[in-house]
Amino acid sequence: MPRANESGMVRKRGVGYWLTHLGLIIGVLFIFFPIWLAFVASTVSQQEIVRPPMPLWPGDQFIENYTAALFSGVNVPVAKMLLNSLIMALGIALGKIVISLLSAFAIVYFNFPGRRFFFWMIFLTLMLPVEVRIVPTFQVIANFGMLNSYSGLIFPLIASATATFLFRQYFMTVPDELAEAARVDGARPMQFFWHILLPMSRTNIAALFVILFIYGWNQYLWPLLITTDPEMNTIVMGIRQMFPSGDDVADWPVIMATSILAMIPPIIVVISMQKLFIRGLVDSEK
Amino acid sequence: MLLLLPQVLVTVVFFFYPAGQAIWQSLFISDPFGLKSQFVGLGNFEYLLADRFYRASFATTAIFSGLTTVVSMGVALYLAVLADRLIKGSGVYRTLLIWPYAVAPAVAGVLWLFMFNGRxxxxxxxxxxxxxxxxxxxxxxxxxxxxxxxxxxxRISYNFLFFLAGLQAIPKSVIEAAAIDGAQFWTRFRTIIFPLLSPVTFFLLVVNIVYAFFETFGVIHTITSGGPQQATTILVYKVFSDGFVGQDLGSSAAQSVILLVIVGALTIVQFKFIERRVHY
Structure with missing residues (x-):
């Protein structure tokens, strides 16, 4: 973000400047500490953890713990759970973007009877996540024979309006002149959509992809309900299944290695798409 | 019209049909095996509203989502204002602060559980x-x-991102004009920055309350499982525990319906109310 033209009028260097940094650093440390601790725990042996206080610096069991987690796990190898999570997250992100681009386009650019009705119908779902209707949705999925399947994991989570709403807001900021110009030039609606609207929405789509990928990856309750088969567990819900029932001591190094593995893909997506993501956010705020 | 079809289809099959089912089931009592059910009218609702535990769950949810929203938005706004004051380096802090956005609530639960585990x-x-x-x-x-x-x-990183984006979108000329007029930082914040941030704040408020209501299920399930007793059983957790653990489908469905109504009403009221007051 170019901010070179800011004068010293508003910002002074001095005590305040260093206090600003100090405040931010404390914030960063607070945010980071739990992740750091999990990472440390994933590199030490069980003995070091069960005798508190645990060390604060990584140990030498990194390879052992991660190999154990990835290829044997507790119930099912974590590698399998990672694959399940990936399929689910991609399915949700892509599916939702496609259907909501189409419906936002329809709602904004076409005048048809019941337009408001459909908008409100879709809008209503915005605030009612799958958690509210778990029992009946579970039964629907069970009736379709979609338990323990990827489509069962994906479809109910696509049925919400967040993305439609965002695209609608964005399309409404696109000047009408563009649509008119396209019409004057003889473009049919779908051509306008493909050649003008879609390229213009690139950053929004990218931003939304990041958000939805993480949303999908981080789902917990829904996979918990419909994947009774450990082979279909996603990694985020699988972690909890790794805790022993009763009084046994949990296998903390392996559990923490799994936690770290569960964080890595979404973190990579966020960090690598950060620029695009934030640009999309700022654009949509204007 | 055809363009709407995919979304409408998915919405109807996986949203409205289940929601309708929830309403329907809330009128019946069924046995745990689902073999037979008996029509009880509003009996499930009467029973629920008289239930001490259910009412306690309301209070728990209010306290929990209130605290979560205030804490996460407060810390995020504070950090965003700090980062926005920096001419150089705010990008570095931003990169450092957005990591937890990627961490699932359930995983966050495991991390904190690990730090506060009794053993x-x-x-x-x-x-x-x-x-x-x-x-x-x-x-x-x-x-x-x-x-x-x-x-x-x-939640802090999510709110931080939006607040920082909002802050950086405020034209610097406005703030400098105020500075020339002699407004101190706090005055500038209160009279210019905060009002200009209100669309962001409003958006975050809604999103955070919804988050606290629903998506924190993972945190609660991993850390406390709703306990001790029912001290952290928020409404969504109760739908789950009564429906899937307790197999009391009628009651669980009735709770779903109550949640649907609460959240639907909340949303509409909020949008109608705040849309008028937010500065754009």
Missing amino acids: VGIVTWYLGLMGYDWNHVLNDGEAMGLVVVASSWG
């Missing part, structure tokens, strides 16, 4: 050294505190 938790151990006996398995307040902190923690 191996490092924070518990140091608290013990200072003579404080932390036990969120037995103590209601501590359990609530822990789930609130764990839920807010994961």
Whole structure:
């Protein structure tokens, strides 16, 4: 973000400047500490953890713990759970973007009877996540024979309006002149959509992809309900299944290695798409 | 019209049909095997509203989502204002602060559980050294505190991103004009920055309350499982535990319906009310 033209009028260097940094650093440390601790725990042996206080610096069991987690796990190898999570997250992100681009386009650019009705119908779902209707949705999925399947994991989570709403807001900021110009030039609606609207929405789509990928990856309750088969567990819900029932001591190094593995893909997506993501956010705020 | 079809289809099959089912089922009592059910009218609702535990769950949800929203938005706004003051380096802090956005609530729950675990938790151990006996398995307040902190923690980066984006979108000329007029930082913040941030704040308020209502299920399930007793059983958790653990489908469906109504009403009221007051 170019901010070179800011004068010293508003910002002074001095005590305040260093206090600003100090405040931010404390914030960063607070945010980071739990992740750091999990990472440390994933590199030490069980003995070091069960005798508190645990060390604060990584140990030498990194390879052992991660190999154990990835290829044997507790119930099912974590590698399998990672694959399940990936399929689910991609399915949700892509599916939702496609259907909501189409419906936002329809709602904004076409005048048809019941337009408001459909908008409100879709809008209503915005605030009612799958958690509210778990029992009946579970039964629907069970009736379709979609338990323990990827489509069962994906479809109910696509049925919400967040993305439609965002695209609608964005399309409404696109000047009408563009649509008119396209019409004057003889473009049919779908051509306008493909050649003008879609390229213009690139950053929004990218931003939304990041958000939805993480949303999908981080789902917990829904996979918990419909994947009774450990082979279909996603990694985020699988972690909890790794805790022993009763009084046994949990296998903390392996559990923490799994936690770290569960964080890595979404973190990579966020960090690598950060620029695009934030640009999309700022654009949509204007 | 055809363009709407995919979304309408998915919405109807996986949203409205289940929601309708929830309403329908809420009028029946069924046995745990689903073999037969008996029509009871509004009996499930009457029973629920008279239920001490259900009413307690309302209070729990209010406290929990209030605290989570305030804590996560407060910390995020504070950090965003700090980062926005920097000419150089705000990008570095932003990169450092957005990590937890990617961490699932359930994983956040595991991380915090690990720190506060009675047997191996490092924070518990140091608290013990200072003579404080932390036990969120037995103590209601501590359990609530822990789930609130764990839920807010994961939320800070999301709010931070939006606040920072909002702050940076404010034209600097406006702020400099105020500075020339002699407005101090706090005055500038209160009279210019905060009002200009209100669309962001409003958006975040809605999103965070919804988050606290629903998506924190993972945090609660991993850390406390709704306990001790029912101290951290928020409404969504109760739908789950009554419906899937307790197999009381009628009651669970009735709770779903109540949640649907609450959230639907909340949303509409909020949008109608705040849309008028937010500065654009």
